[in-house]
Structure formats: C-alpha cells, structure tokens
Amino acid sequence: MAVHPDRRTLLAGLATSGLVAGCARPDRGRAAATPGIAVTIDDFDLSDTPLLSGSERDAAILAALRRHRVKAAGFVAGKYVDATLAPRILTRWSDEGHILGNHSFSHRYFSGQDPAGLMADILRCEPLLSRYAGFRRLFRFPYLAEGKTATGRDAMRALLDRHRYRNAPVTIDTSDWCIDNRLKARLAVDPRSAIAPYRRFYLDHVWERATFYDGLARSLFGHSIDHTILLHHRLTTGLFLDDMLAMFRARGWRLVDAETAFASSTLALKPDTLPAGQSLIWSLAKADGRFAGQLRYPGEDGDYEAPRMDARGL
Template sequence: MFFVLLCANITVQAKSLALSFDDGLNPAFNVQAEQINAQILKHLHDQQIKSIVFPSLIKIGDYQGKQLIQAWGQSSHLIGNHSALHQNLNKENVSAKDYIKSIEQADTVLKTLPNYTRIYRYPFLKEGNNAEKRDAVYQWLAQHQYRIGGVSIDASDWFYNQKYLDYAKQQDQDKLDRLKQAYIAHLLHRADYYDQLAQLTINPSPQHVLLLHVNAINAAFLKDVITAFQQRGWTFISAADALQDPLYTQHSQNIPAGESVIWSIAKTKGLEHLRYPAEDAPYEIDNLKQHGLQ
C-alpha cells in the first residue's frame, strides 16, 4: 500500500545516479581480489563513469590492499575514507572517541593516494545510537574539513554477492543467470523506491548516489546493471558531481541515526511504514523465489 501511495504522488522527472563502492578487498585473503578490482574498473572505464571508492583498512588488509585502491585514484576515481576498523557506531560498545580514532588512522594511510578526498562514509550507514555520539562525530568531521559520503539509494549487493559466490563455486550457470536477473531487479526496485520516496519528501529528486561494494558480483554483472538502469531512463553522473548536491550536507535528526539520507529525512518527517533497518538480507528472500532461487 505504501508503494502505491508513493506512485500516486510522484511526477516524472529526469533521474541522475552516481555509483559508489565500499570496503575494498584484501589480496592476502581473496586470491581473486586483483581480478575483481580490475574488472570493476574496466566496466566503469568502458561506460565512462567516474565513481568513488570508500576503503576500510580492515577490509583491504591495512597496507596489503592499498595498491588496489591506488588503481582507483590512478583511473581518476575519487578515494574516500571508510575508517580503519569498519565499526558500527550504533553499537553500545563503540565509543565516539574510539570511532574517531579509527577515522584518523585510515586518513593517515589513505591520504597519500592519488585523488584522495576528505569524504567519509559511515560503515553500515550507522551514525550513532544516541545524540551524544552522533553529534560528536559530526562535529569532528566538520572541524577536520570532512564531508559525509551519504547515500540516497541503499541496497543489499553484499547479500547477492554471497549467493553469487555460492553458485560460482557450484559452477551452476543456470543459477548464476537467474541471479543476475534477480540482482538487477533488486537494484532497480530499490532505486525506484528511494527516488519515489525522495519526490514525496524533498521534491524534486536529488542527484542520487547508489551504495555498492567492491565484490565479485559487481565484477561480473556491473555492465549489465548499468545498461539496465540506462534502459529505465537513468543518467549516470560522476560521484564528484552527485555529492555536491546539498542533500548530502544534511545530518540525521533521528536516533538511531543513519540509513539512506532519503530514508532519514522521511523518518524525521514522520512517514509511516518505513522498515528498519532500511535494507537487510531477509527482505530479499521473496525476490530470490520469484527468480526460481532459494
């Protein structure tokens, strides 16, 4: 019903989208890390899309995966900061002091890379389970000339990536083909949902930013994803341009804070039927079943 109400209140507008990629890969633990990284960069190059990557040191193996992240900067993509430890600020045992230290540690390592920029993305999109922690990190970021690398379109590519790895290990091409269609359908659905939510709350639509990860499924299917979005009327813009949208300067007024910027604004405005967390694995089971997968 909520989706129907959204559709009834929107107007047709041009839709622009930037791609962003989180985490990075550790070559010491993933023998395909270099291949995955290179294939994603090739897809972006072939489609003439400039993106941004947000590496977390614990995900890239401290210095071991740094050369893979460097390749992004050398390809004229932006490099942001995703912290050293990839902590969830909504957890009771994560203090603002320790969390900020993790941001500083990542900055020290990443600032020597080409195209590094002080844009910070919160791991898990979680911005604090109380106002004191939330505001302490906001204040520190502002004092150190950091912008927030917000997301308007959240999704669960990490969930579909695990399915991709399972099916690839089984060498089940039929399931991989079905998964590609399920994955594309998922991303298009989430993009449409958040765009409609944006038109309902902040009209007109913003310059959207989609959250993805440096992973195997995007190495395999990103070209098809881009084509599917273009066929649905989306125009791709650079992450640098998209993140200039004033939308991404807004701070969450909610507790717990975080999620998609659009979701956060809708929550503050009191819109009903907003699921929490906004995105999670259990929500995707029906989509898999619709594509003949479990």
C-alpha cells in the first residue's frame, strides 16, 4: 500500500494570510446544543493490509455504519478503481445508501497553478462513479489543498460551479493515516503485536481533534454544527470505526448522515483565506482573525502525532 505523503512536507513554504470572509451567515435552523458528526472516508485504496484484506476491511467499515444506523460519504480517487474489487465494493456502498463522491482521478496536490488540469482530472474520474446510484457531484480536494493563490482558488471554485460540482469540505480534520502507518509498520514486524494501545491512541486523537474543531465552531457561530470528519479507507478505520462511533454517542454527540451534513449552508461557506483549504472550520477561524493563537499550520500533520506515539512506544 502506498504511504500517505506527509502533509507538512506537501505544504511546506506556503505563507498563510488571513483575510476577511465575505460569506453569508451559517444555518440558524441547526443551532444544536450538542454537536453532530458525519463520517466521510477518502481515497478507497483497497489494497490488502495486515489483519484485513481490502474486502474484509470494507466489510468491517460498512458493518460499523450499519450497526450505528448512519450513512457515510466515500470520496473515491479514480486511480484506485480497478476492474474487479472496486465495482463490488462501490455497488455495496451505493446499495446501502451511502454517498459516493469524487476525489479526482490522480489524487494530486492542487497548488492553484492549473485549475483546468484539476477539473479535467475530476471529470476523468466521474465515469468510474456515475454508474452508481449513490454518486453525487461532490468533490473532495486531495490533501484538503484548495490553492495557494486567490486566482487559482477562485478559478477552481468557478470551474466546479460550471460543472455542477460542490466542494465537500471537512470540518474535523485528523491524522488517522499517521496512526495507520505506525500500526501497519508494527504488524509487519510482528503480526501478533497488540492493537489495543493503537486503538486507545486513535480514539484519543480523534476525540481531541473533534473537540478542538467543535470549540472553534462554537466560538464562530455561537453553537455547535453537524460536522464532517475526515477518515481514510485504511486498517485503522476497519478496526476502530465502530469504537469511534460508540465513543461519540456515549459522550453525547449525535450521529448524522453525510447527506444531512452536506446540505447545511454552513458547509457551503467559502472563506477568503490563503492558502485555501484545511478544515473549513480552521479556514473560517483564520478569516475571522480572532483565533491566530489557536491555529497551527497545517492544521493536522504526522509531525504533531509522532512524538506522542514515540513516547508511548507506538
């Protein structure tokens, strides 16, 4: 399986400038006392992993969603869609009522320099997904990178509108891929290694990041929102998604369908920040200007988690 590139490396050298957001106010109809959370899963690299094959991993993910009676959104990179396994899995996702969205064909980082090229790559992926009833014209930017120049950012927004695509933003970003890489590396050395410490670290990490981004949302809007969390189709999701959803429920969060979350006008906001991207809540907080001391850049990265995992021997 290809290793997820380090997000800090990909974004190195980009200067962040916080500008005033010229956006409408978010939904007032969803001024919930408790936050909601919708599951979104990126990439759909269906390679086999230690403990679970690609098919077994997907079955575990769908079983967790079914158990908690919640519908997710999967954002599929076309380069992972093969002629055998992918059609069976994408059919199953569609038949069970989950959304299938576009993650581009090549999964390249978008700097803003070639909007037309990215749009062509999105359209190249579309025929691989449009045959499924669950397909929606929702696009998730690879690496949550939406352009480092205003010209490139705005040109990409216009192209998405022209082709009737909506951006599918993340509000709760995570570094689940970093934890996954560590777990797979350990299992490659010793397949009998205990996974419980990785489960604990994973759940702690997800909870910490969720409460951070929800805290920003409460400060921005005066209330919680229905969040979209970023996960990847990886071993950690197959092993721990059920535990994660149970944790949020036990701690008072509502599980919401991805389609419900994406219908919110809050997720249609377009903050005027550069570089564009990251978590939508991160970008709105950056544009607001009051939260500079709380906003690291990039918002999530393996470099933040590696020392803490090292300290735990993970």
